[in-house]
Amino acid sequence: MRGGDGYSEGLPVDLVTMEKTDILISGGGPVGLTVALELARFGLGVVLVNDGTETALHPKANAINARTMEHFRRHGVGPELRAAALPSHYPTDVCYVTRLTGQELARLHMPSSADAVAEAHAGTNIYDCAEPPHRCSQIYLESILREATLSRPGVDVRFGQRLESFRADEDGVVGVVRNLEDDSTYEVAALHLVGADGGRGAVRRQLGIRYLGDGGVTRKMMGGSMLATLFEVPSRKDWLTIDPAWQYWVIAADVRALLVTVDGENKFVMLTRIPDGIDPDDLDDHALLALAAGIPVEADILLRMPWTAGHELLAESFGGDRAWLVGDAAHLFTPTGGLGMNTGVDDAVNLAWKLAGDVQGWGGPNLMASYEADRRPIGARNLAFARSFADSIGTFDVDPCIEDDTESGVVERARLSMLLSDHVHREMIIPGITLGVRYDGSPLVSDDGSPPVPDEAGVYVPTARPGHRAPHVWLEGGDALCDRFSDGFTLLRTNSDIDAGPMISAARAVGLPIEILDIDSADVRQRYEAALVLIFPDGHIAWRGDACPVDARALIDRSRGAL
Numbered sequence: 001m002r003g004g005d006g007y008s009e010g011l012p013v014d015l016v017t018m019e020k021t022d023i024l025i026s027g028g029g030p031v032g033l034t035v036a037l038e039l040a041r042f043g044l045g046v047v048l049v050n051d052g053t054e055t056a057l058h059p060k061a062n063a064i065n066a067r068t069m070e071h072f073r074r075h076g077v078g079p080e081l082r083a084a085a086l087p088s089h090y091p092t093d094v095c096y097v098t099r100l101t102g103q104e105l106a107r108l109h110m111p112s113s114a115d116a117v118a119e120a121h122a123g124t125n126i127y128d129c130a131e132p133p134h135r136c137s138q139i140y141l142e143s144i145l146r147e148a149t150l151s152r153p154g155v156d157v158r159f160g161q162r163l164e165s166f167r168a169d170e171d172g173v174v175g176v177v178r179n180l181e182d183d184s185t186y187e188v189a190a191l192h193l194v195g196a197d198g199g200r201g202a203v204r205r206q207l208g209i210r211y212l213g214d215g216g217v218t219r220k221m222m223g224g225s226m227l228a229t230l231f232e233v234p235s236r237k238d239w240l241t242i243d244p245a246w247q248y249w250v251i252a253a254d255v256r257a258l259l260v261t262v263d264g265e266n267k268f269v270m271l272t273r274i275p276d277g278i279d280p281d282d283l284d285d286h287a288l289l290a291l292a293a294g295i296p297v298e299a300d301i302l303l304r305m306p307w308t309a310g311h312e313l314l315a316e317s318f319g320g321d322r323a324w325l326v327g328d329a330a331h332l333f334t335p336t337g338g339l340g341m342n343t344g345v346d347d348a349v350n351l352a353w354k355l356a357g358d359v360q361g362w363g364g365p366n367l368m369a370s371y372e373a374d375r376r377p378i379g380a381r382n383l384a385f386a387r388s389f390a391d392s393i394g395t396f397d398v399d400p401c402i403e404d405d406t407e408s409g410v411v412e413r414a415r416l417s418m419l420l421s422d423h424v425h426r427e428m429i430i431p432g433i434t435l436g437v438r439y440d441g442s443p444l445v446s447d448d449g450s451p452p453v454p455d456e457a458g459v460y461v462p463t464a465r466p467g468h469r470a471p472h473v474w475l476e477g478g479d480a481l482c483d484r485f486s487d488g489f490t491l492l493r494t495n496s497d498i499d500a501g502p503m504i505s506a507a508r509a510v511g512l513p514i515e516i517l518d519i520d521s522a523d524v525r526q527r528y529e530a531a532l533v534l535i536f537p538d539g540h541i542a543w544r545g546d547a548c549p550v551d552a553r554a555l556i557d558r559s560r561g562a563l
């Protein structure tokens with residue numbers, strides 16, 4: 001494979017004196033950094049510019065889902081992430097309370113990180129995968145991802161540098177970058193540009209791509225103007241009398257708040273709804289915290305960030321030709337269900353191997369267009385799930401009697417207890433959303449006519465039906481099957497008597513990176529229901545069958561976007 005030297009042979013001659021790379025990435029949030037790590041698997045040259053000088057200071061995402069953890073496992077940062085954030089035996093329960101010193105209304109017990117990993121190995125975790133979900137703030141995540149990029153040859157990550165604009169033609173793109181330290185500008189020529197620069201990103205705006213859908217839908221919680229406050233306390237003893245949890249939702253008549261523990265100890269983030277017409281600067285964080293707790297709380301306010309919830313916005317296009325959108329640049333979520341970053345990471349993985357195919361020449365002319373065909377429907381799907389969760393937690397009323405020691409108080413608490421117990425299962429137990437992603441309409445996938453499985457938030461049916469994520473199986477010795485997949489395509493063979501030669505030859509004839517993976521396991525045979533399974537570099541299934549197809553070249557061509 002070519003790449004890794006930051007030089008792109010295919011660039012027009014007039015750009016030869018300019019700084020050159022294969023891929024220019026605008027944005028070094030979790031999604032841009034993931035794109036860089038993914039491209040490094042293929043040895044591509046990458047320049048990533050990020051206008052901030054540091055990784056996230058504010059804990060936005062806290063929920064890293066199972067699929068994202070599988071990707072990070074592939075990049076070798078799984079153990080580091082597990083060691084970050086909450087102590088490994090800290091419970092990840094979600095609870096709903098009248099106040100933090102008040103009464104508990106509902107609780108979903110969820111395992112600590114250590115227990116979740118043990119359950120996954122024992123096959124008892126509700127997420128049937130190699131890496132169960134993990135609760136880790138974006139503060140830790142981004143710094144671990146950034147650190148990981150530093151050891152990848154060919155990847156040049158530059159913080160404090162902003163993409164100002166770009167020009168593109170059929171051969172490539174030239175980005176104009178401003179170094180914010182000395183205010184100088186320079187140009188970087190690349191074969192493709194990735195806009196991983198968030199909701200206000202330069203790439204989407206310059207492409208003139210609009211977000212479609214609803215923005216800032218208002219609700220009593222998780223809709224409209226919100227305030228996120230990061231704070232630290234000397235002790236949690238007096239004001240948090242509820243049993244330890246990962247999330248504490250305060251449901252009272254005069255306040256709705258979500259407190260999330262950042263480190264399982266004394267650091268928290270509190271999300272509250274800013275009343276309509278109030279300037280966030282006029283809000284007193286200590287007063288809000290006291291309202292949520294029911295008593296004054298001694299706390300250091302470390303950071304505060306006004307933000308807007310209630311978005312269900314999808315870019316009308318995910319890019320084209322030479323410039324592509326991923327992550328928040330492509331879709332803006334309300335964080336219920338924890339789907340924004342996670343959906344973006346899956347975008348990154350899908351896009352990166354296609355960029356590699358295009359740059360290295362083994363991708364066909366339709367490969368790049370399949371990015372939008374695969375990922376835009378998933379964006380729409382996940383936005384709809386997130387919205388339904390936000391409606392469910394953000395629109396009900398609370399009677400002021402909820403805290404009263406009266407019969408009507410008991411009735412109100414019982415009503416909300418039922419409502420919240422039902423809600424929390426729907427929002428927090430979502431293996432179907434995270435593991436059930438399938439690319440049904442993908443032009444690269446060879447449908448085998450097997451019936452579709454349900455696409456429901458809470459139900460994951462492991463299946464090797466083409467288009468789906470290759471299902472997980474533990475192998476003898478403790479590896480997960482996905483640990484054995486190659487960086488390029490994998491041809492999984494569950495019966496070594498079958499001749500895979502025609503497919504391998506057809507792939508190699510066009511330079512497609514592919515390796516045979518022979519696995520002699522009854523569990524794998526049962527789950528994959530085929531002797532041969534072609535798996536894309538992103539871990540989704542391209543095709544399956546019991547023998548090489550008669551026209552192996554046509555199958556390979558379909559999978560690489562050449563049909």
Ligand SMILES: Cc1cc2nc3c(=O)[nH]c(=O)nc-3n(C[C@H](O)[C@H](O)[C@H](O)COP(=O)(O)OP(=O)(O)OC[C@H]3O[C@@H](n4cnc5c(N)ncnc54)[C@H](O)[C@@H]3O)c2cc1C
Binds near residue numbers: 050051060337342
């Ligand atoms: C309160 C809250 C809680 C959340 N919880 C979750 C959760 O639990 N799970 C989840 O999956 N998601 C969650 N999210 C959403 C998640 O934070 C975002 O989806 C995620 O940050 C998107 O990542 P990104 O890399 O696409 O964009 P960003 O994180 O926005 O990163 C974009 C980067 O690009 C940089 N940039 C912008 N313009 C330029 C430019 N012109 N040149 C160079 N750099 C530029 C920015 O400085 C930034 O560093 C939450 C969000 C909020 C607000």
